[in-house]
Amino acid sequence: MNNTNSLIKFYNLLSAFYGPQNWWPAETPFEVIIGAILTQNTSWTNVEKAIKNLRKENLLSPEKLRDISYLQLSEIIRPSGYYRIKAQRIKAFVNFFYENYKGNLELLKEQKIEKIRFQLLSIKGIGKETADSILLYALEKPIFVVDIYTKRLLSRHQILNFKASYEEFQALFHDQITPDVQIYNEYHALIVKVGKDFCKATPICKGCPLENIS
């Protein structure tokens, strides 16, 4: 199969099989950012417990997270795992957010995508996937999010070696799919969905909508 067409074919098959994913599962863009940090190497069900705790304590705002102590925050997000380090990371983001943008998402959103990405990556605890998740799902910028499922899926379909760089995976999507926030949103969500169903660390290819491709 021609790789130029395969990513589009994958998308069409996944979209037909699963339908709309309605991502990101959050009530506000700010909540997306917090969720993006909490879900690092962590199952979403655990993140949900932490988000639920935050909501119960009415902490899902920049001001509240700025003012709460690190120790209290870490206990509240404990169910998400890595809770001490994640509390630091949330604090680091919120500090950056106030120092540079007064805690105002609209101000952040006005900036150029390259500038935002560079600034996010300079925050300790925010790497490429988290930065791109924030850009796409919270700030609605057309950038593709590469995650473990993306690497498994494309490597298993012989499109790219699993050990290829984040940028190489991302470039495939950017080159082969016209940048579009809604399409990138849906595609990444579909990859996570099919990944959870079929493309785990030990894959189950039987029944996968992409089972018979290439």
Added chain:
DNA sequence: GACCAGGCACATC
């Protein structure tokens, strides 16, 4: 009890 989950930073070679 082992394995896995929507990463990242840091040490070492």
Added chain:
DNA sequence: GATGTGCATGGT
């Protein structure tokens, strides 16, 4: 640049 390790809870 590549590889190894710590970080941690909760579901299967």
